[in-house]
Amino acid sequence: xxxxxxxxxxxxxxxxxxxxxxxxxxxxxxxxxxxxxxxxxxxxxxxxxxxxxxxxxxxxxxxxxxxxxxxxxxxxxxxxxxxxxxxxxxxxxxxxxxxxxxxxxxxxxxxxxxxxxxxxxxxxxxxxxxxxxxxxxxxxxxxxxxxxxxxxxxxxxxxxxxxxxxxxxxxxxxxxxxxxxxxxxxxxxxxxxxxxxxxxxxxxxxxxxxxxxxxxxxxxxxxxxxxxxxxxxxxxxxxxxxxxxxxxxxxxxxxxxxxxxxxxxxxxxxxxxxxxxxxxxxxxxxxxxxxxxxxxxxxxxxxxxxxxxxxxxxxxxxxxxxxxxxxxxxxxxxxxxxxxxxxxxxxxxxxxxxxxxxxxxxxxxxxxxxxxxxxxxxxxxxxxxxxxxxxxxxxxxxxxxxxxxxxxxxxxxxxxxxxxxxxxxxxxxxxxxxxxxxxxxxxxxxxxxxxxxxxxxxxxxxxxxxxxxxxxxxxxxxxxxxxxxxxxxxxxxxxxxxxxxxxxxxxxxxxxxxxxxxxxxxxxxxxxxxxxxxxxxxxxxxxxxxxxxxxxxxxxxxxxxxxxxxxxxxxxxxxxxxxxxxxxxxxxxxxxxxxxxxxxxxxxxxxxx
Amino acid sequence: xxxxxxxxxxxxxxxxxxxxxxxxxxxxxxxxxxxxxxxxxxxxxxxxxxxxxxxxxxxxxxxxxxxxxxxxxxxxxxxxxxxx
Numbered sequence: 001x002x003x004x005x006x007x008x009x010x011x012x013x014x015x016x017x018x019x020x021x022x023x024x025x026x027x028x029x030x031x032x033x034x035x036x037x038x039x040x041x042x043x044x045x046x047x048x049x050x051x052x053x054x055x056x057x058x059x060x061x062x063x064x065x066x067x068x069x070x071x072x073x074x075x076x077x078x079x080x081x082x083x084x085x086x087x088x089x090x091x092x093x094x095x096x097x098x099x100x101x102x103x104x105x106x107x108x109x110x111x112x113x114x115x116x117x118x119x120x121x122x123x124x125x126x127x128x129x130x131x132x133x134x135x136x137x138x139x140x141x142x143x144x145x146x147x148x149x150x151x152x153x154x155x156x157x158x159x160x161x162x163x164x165x166x167x168x169x170x171x172x173x174x175x176x177x178x179x180x181x182x183x184x185x186x187x188x189x190x191x192x193x194x195x196x197x198x199x200x201x202x203x204x205x206x207x208x209x210x211x212x213x214x215x216x217x218x219x220x221x222x223x224x225x226x227x228x229x230x231x232x233x234x235x236x237x238x239x240x241x242x243x244x245x246x247x248x249x250x251x252x253x254x255x256x257x258x259x260x261x262x263x264x265x266x267x268x269x270x271x272x273x274x275x276x277x278x279x280x281x282x283x284x285x286x287x288x289x290x291x292x293x294x295x296x297x298x299x300x301x302x303x304x305x306x307x308x309x310x311x312x313x314x315x316x317x318x319x320x321x322x323x324x325x326x327x328x329x330x331x332x333x334x335x336x337x338x339x340x341x342x343x344x345x346x347x348x349x350x351x352x353x354x355x356x357x358x359x360x361x362x363x364x365x366x367x368x369x370x371x372x373x374x375x376x377x378x379x380x381x382x383x384x385x386x387x388x389x390x391x392x393x394x395x396x397x398x399x400x401x402x403x404x405x406x407x408x409x410x411x412x413x414x415x416x417x418x419x420x421x422x423x424x425x426x427x428x429x430x431x432x433x434x435x436x437x438x439x440x441x442x443x444x445x446x447x448x449x450x451x452x453x454x455x456x457x458x459x460x461x462x463x464x465x466x467x468x469x470x471x472x473x474x475x476x477x478x479x480x481x482x483x484x485x486x487x488x489x490x491x492x493x494x495x496x497x498x499x500x501x502x503x504x505x506x507x508x509x510x511x512x513x514x515x516x517x518x519x520x521x522x523x524x525x526x527x528x529x530x531x532x533x534x535x536x537x538x539x540x541x542x543x544x545x546x547x548x549x550x551x552x553x554x555x556x557x558x559x560x561x562x563x564x565x566x567x568x569x570x571x572x573x574x575x576x577x578x579x580x581x582x583x584x585x586x587x588x589x590x591x592x593x594x595x596x597x598x599x600x601x602x603x604x605x606x607x608x609x
Numbered sequence: 610x611x612x613x614x615x616x617x618x619x620x621x622x623x624x625x626x627x628x629x630x631x632x633x634x635x636x637x638x639x640x641x642x643x644x645x646x647x648x649x650x651x652x653x654x655x656x657x658x659x660x661x662x663x664x665x666x667x668x669x670x671x672x673x674x675x676x677x678x679x680x681x682x683x684x685x686x687x688x689x690x691x692x693x
Binding site: 227228229436440443444445447448458462465466470476477482485488491 | 622625626629630631632633635636644645649650653654657658660661662664665666668670
């Protein structure tokens with residue numbers, strides 16, 4: 001890695017660019033800054049006025065799945081899937097005996113070519129759900145019959161779109177027409193919307209099948225639990241150890257994809273809820289730029305920070321999901337006046353030059369100070385504080401040792417990932433953080449989001465605070481920030497955004513991150529992906545990394561990941577199926593969760609999104 | 610807020626909540642088995658008040674966006690011929 005501003009391998013910066021410039025290089029950064037300022041203001045005003053367009057329109061009306069051919073590569077982790085071994089093999093990298101092992105793109109391709117039927121695929125997922133859902137508790141509600149009926153209907157119809165016949169898991173804060181949508185909250189326990197969220201409607205229109213609604217942290221806070229705080233979803237990589245976090249709050253969505261109970265899933269991120277579970281479970285999760293995906297029909301948490309997005313097995317799958325979910329929606333003004341949705345699938349298609357995967361566009365990756373050190377300072381303090389609250393000294397020591405080993409493994413994996421990126425043609429540079437970074441990205445400034453949710457839910461707070469269950473604290477705390485403090489916090493957020501755009505991204509095109517904020521504070525895209533595994537206490541657990549980008553830098557992020565995943569196979573690693581006796585489990589997730597322990601008060605505050 | 614006692618902060622918190630119609634008295638006083646109790650909620654609120662507002666107030670905005678300068682004045686917009 002080179003010092004600030006100086007490339008480690010200057011000759012690699014001369015790589016040819018493949019195709020037109022990515023959207024992030026054409027964006028008017030000041031216009032984005034202005035737009036975000038207005039959005040913050042709109043949060044207090046209600047009805048939203050959007051600014052003018054951020055970019056001249058671009059024609060990207062290409063068939064979504066066109067050009068999704070992936071480089072066939074060896075997989076040491078899965079066995080051959082017969083139909084793809086023959087001439088069609090060039091469209092399939094994964095080689096699986098069970099259709100549920102196929103990636104979304106592979107399954108969609110096989111369906112399109114008549115090698116796999118939607119009913120076969122849905123049934124394969126339902127079979128796995130029958131076997132493992134009792135243990136994993138990824139779902140609030142499995143819509144088995146409805147999914148099979150939808151699959152049968154799709155078999156009788158021409159190709160609906162890129163997701164024709166693909167079963168998807170939907171986080172339970174997305175409205176689903178005629179299906180209970182609870183957000184795991186007592187407030188919405190009987191809520192049955194009469195329309196689909198825009199994102200869900202788009203997924204269905206593209207041929208997607210809603211397989212079920214996934215477990216989540218109550219109202220999209222914390223890891224998945226019942227409203228009362230009993231843990232529900234477990235990490236698919238440690239299904240017998242509920243203390244291993246599945247990541248929150250889109251926990252069920254991540255576990256469903258990691259355990260092959262669903263092809264891909266939807267998540268929402270206000271404070272890490274797409275990227276954190278993706279990192280925890282070896283998945284590729286993409287939190288898009290604020291407004292790229294409509295929030296209409298999603299139970300809100302913090303209007304200026306809520307981002308719907310996909311949780312997927314790899315960059316290609318995430319690209320297809322985002323391609324379908326993204327776009328203007330008159331019902332969500334945050335989506336209007338934005339650059340036209342580009343071709344994410346093209347961006348996520350690896351570029352091969354001279355027989356080797358290379359970056360599609362010349363890209364400089366910024367590395368923040370301490371990134372490859374075993375301890376990341378901004379995490380260490382909070383973690384120690386949480387640990388001190390535990391009463392058992394032996395448990396504290398065990399946790400410290402586990403964390404030390406984990407940090408060491410993460411440091412190694414990050415270093416290897418950066419060297420791989422350099423090999424792919426990236427320029428990797430150390431970056432200087434903008435002024436006041438530590439302050440402006442601190443938990444205290446992150447808390448400025450809280451009054452928005454308190455105000456939105458005030459009616460329910462007045463009715464009965466017990467409706468908020470284990471997640472009550474942040475709603476109460478949001479009522480305690482004064483107007484002047486809220487305003488100053490909002491302006492500080494704008495200052496941070498300006499400095500990130502002007503100072504941080506003057507040094508690089510994408511930047512590694514170790515925490516979901518500040519990128520989810522300031523609406524910039526963030527992608528999480530696996531870069532290794534760590535063996536601990538007899539378990540193999542994924543190690544993840546995150547890259548952040550400029551506004552509408554999803555193309556850039558996907559292109560970097562496409563090259564990375566064309567030359568590595570961490571994204572192909574799957575948690576083994578739970579062995580031994582697995583409770584077939586059915587019925588109420590709350591009763592099943594009783595033996596998994598509770599989220600304690602400190603954990604709620606630490607995990608709150 | 611760092612100088613206030615727990616009792617003073619609790620009084621402040623409860624008065625503020627009462628003023629907006631939020632009632633914590635429906636929660637158990639101190640029950641670790643309950644999803645939330647008054648003791649935990651007040652402890653969290655005290656920590657919040659001792660950390661977040663002071664940190665925000667302590668950050669100087671001088672020389673930055675002290676006023677909402679990004680907002681275009683109507684006359685500016687008219688001169689540029691921008692549509693409303």
